[in-house]
Amino acid sequence: MSQGPQKLYAGAKIREVRQRLKLTQREFSERLGVSLPYANQMENNHRPVSAAVVLRLASEFGLDVTELSAGESERLVSDMREAVADPVFSDPPPVADLRLAASNAPALARAFLELHRAYRQVHERLAGLDEALGREGQILVSPWEEVRDFFHYCDNYIDAVDRAAERFATAGEPLPPFERAVRALAARGYEVQLAEIDDLRRLEDHRILISARAAPATRAFQLLTQVALLTHHELIEATLDLARFQSETARAIAKLGLANYFAGAALLPYRLFLERARETRHDLERLADLFGASIEQVAHRLSTLQRPGAKGIPFYFVRVDQAGTITKRHSAARLQFARFGGACPLWNVHQAFETPGRFLRQLAETPDGVRYLCIAREVSKPGGAFHAPIQRYAIGLGCEVSHARGLVYADDMEIGNPRAYAPIGISCRICERRECHQRSVPPLERRLSLAPARRGILPYEIA
Template sequence: MAVGKLYIGRKVRELRQANTATQAQFADRIGISISYLNQIENNQRPVSAAVLLSLAEKFKIDLSGLAAGESDRLLSALSEALTDPIFAGQTPTPQEIKLVAQNAPAIAHALIAAHQAFRHNSEQLASIDDTLGRGSGLTENTPYEEVRDFFHFMDNYIHAIDLKAEALASELGIGETDSYPVLAGYLEREHGVRVTRAGRDDDLIRSFDPRTRVLTLNPYLPPATRDFQLAMQIAQLGAADEVDAIAGNAAFRTAEAYEICRIGLHNYFAGALLLPYRKFMETAREIRHDLELLSVRFGASVEQVSHRLSTLQRPGQKGIPIFFARIDRAGNITKRHSAAKLQFARFGAACPLWNVHQAFEAPGQIIRQLAETPDGVRYLCLSTQITKGGRGFRFPRQHYALALGCEVSYADNFVYADDMDLGNRASFEPIGISCRICERTNCAARAVPPLKGRLIIDHDRRAVLPYRLKEI
């Protein structure tokens, strides 16, 4: 796959400013002219390989961090928003969109927020919602969506929380022995919290009484869930200052979003404590990202392991760029994150050709797929079905499919790719992101026409689809 031109003017300018250097000083240090540096910083010229190497050598930076990260996610979200028919006749070119995402991210975020408000309003009108006209505020992002976007644009990696959790994991020896007695002992020793298991209560997972300092857990929780709840309690008591500061600085519009974010950050701390960054990443590389072995090694669930793999984005110590999602039977994406180029659609269902939907048909198995998106990028895609609940015959169970994977250039790092024909283009199945923004014109699995597609209706011909699409 050819590598496109790299426009990283904003990042270069931020690097120069962080080193308190003038353009003349910075240009001299990396061996280019002032005019060339000025053109780079204003995204008028791409960065050459020689300049990238010089930046890495002189400033000890991670090259992958320059080329990826928020710009890719922001570019994907902005591109999807601009496919809306309301922009018909005014849609900017891909290069113009890239320049805005990379050089003026605040404008890109504002445009995405405005488009989301428009979408919410349109959906309300279409469904003739009874709440219209009553000041419900549904034209804005919901608090949940606002927090989801916060983590998305943070690359799902929270540096201060991750470092604190890893330091505590090292102190307690997490990952070397059974975590439950270690975590329970720490809670009692450091926070005066006694852990007990209640009589059977199907609705209870965890309950903490601040007055009596008693943490009550459901006695029928799976070990991975039980340990996670202990780690959550440690986060609430031991990382409160860091969590409150991060959530406060996010400047959420509502108190609900702030509280939801605090829960998300507590969850993040718990995952980082049970799966400490460096130890987990080194083990994942050693056993080539075998999900079952990682789960056994750290006493975690497959979902916890898969999610953690997608958060390994520490500057200078990044893991394999992995995408991760959790999908219910109705096709709703209930968790999502991508450190890879693949970005999930913010509206609409996932592509029906994606192997994640097959996971419900083969419980307990790892489903593999070699896939190619319309932009020509190829991926190794993995999916598996999981079941939650199971605390007794009458207790409801939730069924989900987990999806994760990476660009095919990283596939050799996964045990699942060993017998797959990675070099054969015919092995890769065409998939999209969502029908509403997919560029493919000849897909028999298409559910709805693309927003930007023009339909060709022929009353005398009928194929699989009742219409044809002009080339987008």
């Protein structure tokens, strides 16, 4: 299936730019050099944005044209497709309608997703005979999901925190991250000690204990997280205020998430890391060695390089456990992940558990015809003692094949051969593939045909 050029519809973003500048549509169209009807049609997504208009937006208004990307719109469409595949919707709306909603009314689309998420949680609580209502009769919304969506719709890039971490990591004389953190904390009156403790990190008055059993990359990350909490408290709190979380629990989870974000950005400072990533052709092992980081830290950081005007390759990043449950997910690419349940079983991230310590490569194509280079690897987190538990995960990293030449992992792969691409999907409930031998449930957007006299790979046929 060919991908073909995609038309750019960015009505919501264009309208936002015009309103921010306090211009009428007529004034805006005159400065863009287009007719008033054309400007109106672009804002309402009735006409795509032409290349000439994109260039004019950049030259006339200084707009970073990468902001016109359909990234958020595609995420909304993917999330809504999964939501309307819920059996509660007997007649799901067509994808074209979902795209219109995501492009023209993104706030309404997000409100719909919030409502559906709340419904699912109440339904699950009732099914388990658990409490479905809060103390004041309000629906309980999962704080974890709320925070995860906050990062998801920020492209997993928090500019103010990222730049603060970069300034911290590059100011003054060059120092290893752990030593830099020790000095910064000592200046605030805190003493850092390596100790035989079960926790990774513990704050006791003005003493910070770091597990001596942890790997060096983990020690540095945990100490930098403590730096964020103790020395960048005001910045984190201001960011939390802007997010307006619904509960104190969600705010507390997000606070730790922002501190972790700072730690990752300080361990792998933006501009230097982006430069080294390009030089090494995104070789995860070389980058891990250069920065004293873990493979997972490097892979996750690559998926956050979305600074306006200095963006890296748009990667997706995902982590799954041995049951196939997604424990971390983010995508700066068009590929999105199921919000509920596991990932597609045909995806190589599941096979990584069978080959610990090795990178698996896969060329894959999603039902929309977009092709990807997918990398997967099993990662283990030993506890540092015989009786300590070992955490095992598989991580997946990938990008569209148009960027694949910038990755060392594309070497010797048959990128130009359509037959080399494995058919993968997002969730069986919304996947349109008719012949998938690993399908777990039928798609809810298609009629089924049952023939008792014959049996194929599946017990039904998809019309």
